[in-house]
Amino acid sequence: MFSGKIPILHAILSHSRKVRAAYHVPGHKMGRGLPGEIGAMLGAAGRLDLTEIPGLDDLHAPEGAILQAQRLAAEAFGAEETWFLVNGSTAGNLAMIMAAVKPGQQILVPRNLHKSVLNGLILAQAQPVFYNPDLDARYGIASGVDPETIREAVREHPEAKAVFVVSPTYHGICSDLAAIAQIAHEAGMLLLVDEAHGAHFAFHEDLPPTAMESGADLAVQSTHKTLGALTQSSMLHAQGERVDRVRLRKRLQLVQSTSPSYLLLASLDAARHQMATEGRHRFGKAMQALRDGVDRVRRELPDLELLTDAGKYRVDPLKWTIRVDRLGISGVQAYELLHERELVTLELADPRNVLAVFTYADTPLQVNRLVDALGRLASEGKGQNASDKVHANEQTGHAEQVLPFAREPFLLPPTPVMAVLPYEAFERESEPVALAEAAGRVAAETVIPYPPGIPVLVPGEVWTDEMVKYVQQLREAGVRFQGVEDTALRTVHVLT
Ligand SMILES: Cc1ncc(COP(=O)(O)O)c(C=O)c1O
CATH class of the missing domain: 3.40.640.10 (Type I PLP-dependent aspartate aminotransferase-like (Major domain))
Incomplete structure (x- = not known):
């Protein structure tokens, strides 16, 4: 029944077929004892959740x-x-x-x-x-x-x-x-x-x-x-x-x-x-669907920009970076609208863009579904949704920050000076200070807007005014942070 060699898969299947009783970990004993919902959800896979025993390497x-x-x-x-x-x-x-x-x-x-x-x-x-x-x-x-x-x-x-x-x-x-x-x-x-x-x-x-x-x-x-x-x-x-x-x-x-x-x-x-066995064929089909999708976006959605060309750098055709800020909304807002209203969840958002990841598993159906959803976002985003957002934000005092922010060039400040090596800063005593007062202090923690999970400041580097402002802007645009004790980023940890 096996086509081609899939050694680990075949080893666990063959073990699970012939074994009579298990007196080893994991504790659920080849699925028998799994909590009901998980057992039902995993089905036959529960029996294959094994670990290192004879024959399994x-x-x-x-x-x-x-x-x-x-x-x-x-x-x-x-x-x-x-x-x-x-x-x-x-x-x-x-x-x-x-x-x-x-x-x-x-x-x-x-x-x-x-x-x-x-x-x-x-x-x-x-x-x-x-x-x-x-x-x-x-x-x-x-x-x-x-x-x-x-x-x-x-x-x-x-x-x-x-x-x-x-x-x-x-x-x-x-x-x-x-x-x-x-x-x-x-x-x-x-x-x-x-x-x-x-x-x-x-x-x-x-x-x-x-x-x-x-x-x-x-x-x-x-x-x-x-x-x-x-x-x-x-x-x-x-x-x-x-x-x-x-x-x-x-x-x-x-x-x-x-x-x-x-x-x-x-x-x-x-x-x-x-x-x-099937990678080349499936990627060929997915990439054809994406080329057709790019044509549709270009034809039907002139307010969106799609990153297919990065100058001297090649771009993976399976990734769509879609610039949405000309709709009057930020990437973060577009992500939320697509998620909540269209039930379409993308990979990540930043102030200007959203990112859609396609794979060999995608077909024209998935490509067109996204283009359709983007089409509705584009027509509504420019009208009802965007003004809703502005209005709502005006009430909370954020209107000035959100929309202009998305339109401004938004580039990372220069790399801060490293006062001590990251591992030393990681080990040293630290204390919280208000973000607004962090300039001049040495960071004790990594500040990582997430997604995409790329640090803007690493332990040992000195906070600058520019970096404080940049991080404040990200925070106000709704970006979440990892690596920091206070994820709302009211305070940041610096070396004492
Ligand atoms: C550039 C990059 N490297 C490494 C990783 C870590 O990969 P993994 O999630 O497989 O641990 C990620 C995850 O998002 C990533 O984006």
């Missing part, structure tokens, strides 16, 4: 089904070696950074890093040297990183051990990784790529090249984000001789559970199999 020392599945994945994703991750790309980023740099060593990192990268820097006790990606002024978002920026950073910091790049960005903007790999390698540095949003690139020639194809030493991908694996399931890929793989394996053991979920592992295995 060991994630931390694989020699059976997991090893085979990881080898098949390496082949499918174009790597020499692949590790399955049950704690997301978060675990991959932590392990990758800890493997590449030792305490006190430098690593070049982009400002638009995900918080897991920052956490990796703290755990590794590394010294980050920040560089800035280009900015797309039309959309007010981070774009790609120019290889010249990396060349410059490498020249200024020749002792750095690695270059870390996020590509694609959350919005699907891709950097020229081949050029960056060459610069990093010529300088004797590793290239580590956070490819969390690009797990699908290997499966169609019209998609941008993968980090592995481009020569990266390590790349982490959230298989759960753009392919069919269950949430949290990700992969770390490696190639070449530059990375000490023994060191890397030890770091992976630090950040991964000793009881990995076999449902997650099997889903990685099956997602790889699905892509290897």
Whole structure:
């Protein structure tokens, strides 16, 4: 009944068929004892929620089904070696950074890093040297990183051990990784790529090249984000001789559970199999539907702008960054209206834009549904909804802030000065101060507008007036924050 090799899935299915009784964890005993609702919801999957027992291999020392599945994945994703991750790309980023740099060593990192990268820097006790990606002024978002920026950073910091790049960005903007790999390698540095949003690139020639194809030493991908694996399931890929793989394996053991979920592992295995067998066909169809959708948006919705071209950077055609502020509403408002009135939930919103993520699972139906909803938003947004919002906000005193704010260019202030390293700030005593009074103080916490989850200030950096104002604007636009004790951001923690 099995078509093709899906070793982990086949191992758990075969175990669950032949086993007579289970005297091992997990406590629900192959689904029998699961709480009613969960048991009903999981159905047959409850019986497959197993952990490391004979025949099912060991994630931390694989020699059976997991090893085979990881080898098949390496082949499918174009790597020499692949590790399955049950704690997301978060675990991959932590392990990758800890493997590449030792305490006190430098690593070049982009400002638009995900918080897991920052956490990796703290755990590794590394010294980050920040560089800035280009900015797309039309959309007010981070774009790609120019290889010249990396060349410059490498020249200024020749002792750095690695270059870390996020590509694609959350919005699907891709950097020229081949050029960056060459610069990093010529300088004797590793290239580590956070490819969390690009797990699908290997499966169609019209998609941008993968980090592995481009020569990266390590790349982490959230298989759960753009392919069919269950949430949290990700992969770390490696190639070449530059990375000490023994060191890397030890770091992976630090950040991964000793009881990995076999449902997650099997889903990685099956997602790889699905892509290897039908990926190209399904991405081909999804991308055709999206090209037709782009044509419709251009024809029918002239007030919306769709990011399909980021100048010299390639854009993943499966991501739609939709600029809505010309409707007189912010991206955050558009997101809420689409969610509440249209029952259409997008991936994220910022002051100007909303982001829709498409995958191989989408068809013309889903594309058209979104274009239809955007059409209603566009006609109502300019009239009834927008004026409702303005009126409502006028009553609460926010009208002046919301609409003009969405129309203003909205760019991150210059990178603040780092007074102490992030891991030192993480360890030191801190106290809360009112946000308005934070300028001049050293941040003790990371300030992360969420989504997209990219820190604007990291521990150890000095608050500036500009940064205080920027964060206040985000707060007033309804953006939520992570990384901070006071999520309403009335106060922020600074070093005492
Ligand atoms: C750029 C980037 N890197 C890493 C991650 C972490 O991935 P995961 O959620 O798989 O842990 C994310 C998650 O949103 C991300 O956007």
